Amino acid sequence: MAIMKSTTDFSEWLEGPELIALSGGDEADREYRLGTREYDWHRHARAQLFCVGNGLIHVQTPRGSWLLPPHRAGYVPPDTPHRVRVSGALSGWSVYLLPARCGLLPAQPCVLAITPLLQELVRRAASWRPDAPHGPEQQRIAAVILDEIRLAPREALHLPMPSDPRLQRIARAMLADPAADRSADEWAALGALSGRSLRRRIQTDTGMSFSRWRQQAQLVWAMERLASGRTVAQVSDALGYASPSNFIAMFRRALGAPPAQYLSAHGGEP
Template identity: 45%
Template sequence: MPILTELCSADFGDPDTVPRPVVAYGVISETPGIELDHHRHRKAQLLLPLRGVLTCQVDQGLWLVPPHCAIWIPGGAMHAIKSSGPIEGYNAFIEPAAASGLPTAPCTVSVTPLLRELLVRIAGFPAPYHEPGPAAHLVTVLLDEIAAAPVEHLNLPMPTDERLRRIARMMLGAPAERGSMKSWARQAGLGERTLARLLLRETGMSFGRWRQQLAIVLALQWLAQGATVQQVAADLGYESAGSFVTMFRKALGTSPARYMARQQAVSVVA
């Protein structure tokens, strides 16, 4: 059975001080939402929600963490975490030396049943667990599974220029507003060409591509929370569900229904 500790009453201590390659624990919170302000760990972090949806701001990116995925946060990276409802899941903190073959940049990864069950099992180990022994062997397998986990493109690069960040905040706050790049540039006191040049330089994306990625990130979050395709299409300002589905299929290679069905099948807890 999953080993979960009530988040509001838990005292996990500082995982950075535990002298083991991996320390893991399970958490559960029934509060309407949690918000952890910007902080960092010496160790890398893998965060897997089993229930609920997390958003995580890491450095200059906004990352979506739906229940079928986990987010990888490299050691030392500044990050903030927010959930919009009850949450349960698992945290693993990995020593930098043990993470040498793991991703060096933040990313969202698909979670296989084996990876999920390894986190559940390791969360039940005492901290620190005995070395050498069976626990250490399972930790080695966990590290191999993290290294092999497929990366999902569920992040929204955030610009550093304050004028662009103002546009990003406005678009995140009103995703149904389908104004042109010229109209958004005007609201930030920028020329259209200046906006395009700055956004490409800071995010590597054109304005249209960036806005599409924003729609994908929000859509996956809302779909994971139970919204229908029709509701998501309306909330994103699409004229019809069909036009939203077309955009989604071009971006992710499949329809929203098939994408969510496939990913939710992976995340079912045995």
């Protein structure tokens, strides 16, 4: 009889089936443990796709951070350093993929929109024995899961971190106080730069304009608080918006839906 592996072993296991799916929860005996917890810097030999049905996951990599709200999937390629903060997630799932099957999948960590089909296929895969070879039907399901990951639209919740130490100093200050009413010149002074130089350098370093990066930082900050139970009015007031409707309009422009609809979209989990 094969020996059942722990979750850590599954993520490092380069033998066995190409795809291992685990259903998650906050119970102590769960193989994929959720709840509220932090995982310091680590990496997996396998790629990981994961989703929560409630709460929020904040993933940080050396090149940036991104948020995983409910009913979206986070993808981390094989051997990618990352750390994770899970907040209030009581249900969800994780899929571990052999590196050899990841050639057509995203090269960088990202947040993906997920379809009801992918949810249902993962639900079925989570019922398989993770240490048993796949039969023909399971191989077909695994192939469709890989296609669904490959074709899934990416969500705009990534916040790239600059590599320039001066820009990093400014970025950390902006993340610590996203509501601060400072001009580009005032932010730039924290890194001994001019406002013009800050705009040029952050565009080159992150691929985002200064105003877009600042808005993205506010979205990351807002999403964490909304997922933890803060109201739209509380979040919009904390960010300095004149009214909740102004904040909702910004949120809708950036993510395509108002906060309540965005956070509740695509329900269902294994």
